[in-house]
Amino acid sequence: MNLTGGRGARRGVLIAGIVTVASLLAAACGQETTGQLQTAGDIAGLPVTHFESGLKPNAPKPDLTVENASNTEADQLATAAIADVSAYWAQELPQHFGEEFEPVAKLLSYDPNEPEIEVCGATTADAAMNAFYCPPEDLVAWDRGLLLPLLRERFGPMAIVTVLGHEFGHAIxxxxxDKAGIDESTSTIVKEQQADCFTGSYFRWIAENRSEYFSVSTSEGLNQVLASMFFIRDDAGQSASEQGAHGTAFDRTYAFQLGFEQGAKECAGINQQNVDERITEEAFHSDDIGSGDIAIDENSIDLLQRSLDQAFSGAGVDAPQIVDEGGTCGDGSGTPPATYCEDNNTVSIDLEELAVIGQPVDREAEFQGTESAGGLGDFAAFSEIASRYTQGIQKGVGASLDNSNAGLRTSCLVGAWAGVIKDEGNNPLVLSSGDLDEAIAELLQPRSLLSADVKGRPVASGFARVESLRLGYFDGSSACTQNYG
Known part of the structure; x- marks a missing residue:
């Protein structure tokens, strides 16, 4: 985050929607599982499911030729992924685009630590930790030595399917x-957003149990998929106009969810105009302090209090006060490091613990899969506090606080606050590049407070968590009430 730098125009306080919560009945809470709240309703029209995602036990052996293939688990998953996504597009292209599917001409597996192979004008050593589609050769290639094992270890087998589904999207x-609006002048960010969207449409097909090879649950399975997409985000401070830009985690998960919810035909409509309207990837502003991160201390907490008070001033209720009292209420109950205490309308925080969470992300350690001395970033810490603050606002207008709708409404309202302080010249705090990704990182934590009810129970579905934040960010607080009661 950044201190107010006078950028942009005022977007208004959070009034619409919040003041009408009292007149609505919150939806009943679903079944609880291991300290989490079942997502109310469904996942984009599909039931909420819980099972181990991955290659089906009875999956057929792919009839594909892969150059330089090994017998490793990574290559087995990759080859099955190519066979599976090919089957998806063999159905999708004729049905929705009037095109017959043509398999890619070449598939290549490589280990960058082995003797170099010339491919697409470079060598496999140059392509370490990568997977790619090469149009001149109509080739899909992947690093089985470093990248795929890391993805498999960190995020499970469906992470490999995610990456190769994305690369196959470029082949599509x-x-x-022209039917996808793609030519030589198309920017990288548009191509990447469209490929992420195509990946989402493919995963919808898997989630509908139409795949011969893979199964994915709409809870833990999609959580792992979104986590892998978060992992391969662009670094904070990169501009979407740069050659090679792939998008922030916020942007990439948006595109994936668009495809999952609305299908490949909608993905083909992604173009420069609609990407420019919503893309969040941007370079750091010249007045950003510390590459967008400020210290979580008494001074910044005071700024946060003022920022939230200003944003929610139209709700017509007494604003909760943020107090450093250890993150629990007077009776010892709570959801540390931040707790909404209903008895005295305060948000009790553990400033020391939040300061650790607010440390800048150690991207190098994250990419290497090693222990990091960094945290999730300042906006992750601020968002946890803001989530408890918004529960005070919700209580003030009579909304329920202890079910799954409350968790989703909470993260949605935090998103709405983020939307208000984007380029908000009059607010004490302003979003910086990468802040929304820090919120995504918090949302994908098993213990996420951002999407938790007053008792600290997070919504089980990461897909629903991320979607609720995005809904508030783009559509404001009224959408939070309309969708989550």
Missing amino acids: QFRLG
Whole structure:
């Protein structure tokens, strides 16, 4: 985050929607599982499911030729992923685009630590920790030595399917051409957003149990998929206009969820105009302090209090006061490091613990899969506090605080606050590049407070958590009430 730098125009306080919560009945809480709240309703029209995601026990052996393939688990998963996504597009292209599917001409597996192979104008050593589609050769290639094992270890087998589904999406762009609005002048960010969207549409097909090879649950399975997409985000401070830009985690998960919810035909409509309207990837502003991170201390907490008070001033209720009292209420109950205490309308915080969470992300350690001395970033810490603050606002207008709708409404309202302070010249705090990704990082934590009810129970579905934050960010607080009661 950044201190107010006078950028942009005022977008208004959070009034619409919040003041009408009292007149609505909150939806009943679903079944609780291991300290989590079942997502109310469904996941984009599909039931909430819980099972181990991955290769089906009875999956057929792919009839594919892969150059330089090994017998490793990484290659087995990758080859099955290519066979599976090919089957998806063999159905999708004729049905929705009037095109017959043509398999890619070449598949290549490589280990960058082995003797170099010339591919697509470079060598496999140059392509370490990578997977890619090469249009001139109509080739999909992947690093089985470093990248795929890391993804498998960190996020499970469906992370490999995610990455190769994305690369195959580029092959589909090449085949569709004008029908996908893609030509030589198309920017990288548009191509990448469309490929992420195509990946989401493919995963919808898997989630509907139409795949011969893979199964994915709409709870833990999709959580792992979104976590892998978060992992391969661009660094904070990169501009979407740069060659090679892939998008922030916020942008990439948006595109994936668009495809999952609305299908490949909608993905083909992604273009420069609608990407520019919503993309969040931008370079750091010249007045950003510390590459967008400020210390979580008494001074910044005071700024946060003022920022939230200003944003929610239209709710017509007494604003909760943020107090450093250890993150629990007077009776010892709570959800540390931040707790909404209903008895005295305060948000009790553990400033020391939040300061650790607010440390800048150690991207190098994250990418290497090693222990990091860094945290999740300042906005992750601020968001946890803001989530408890918004529960005070919700209580003031008569909303329920102890079910799954309360968890989703909470993260949605935090998103709405983030939308208000984007380029908000009059607010004490302003979003910086990468802040929304820090919120995504918090949302994908098993113990996420951002999407938790007053008792600290997070909504089980990471897909629903991320979607609720995004809904508030783009559509404001009224959408939080309309969708989550």
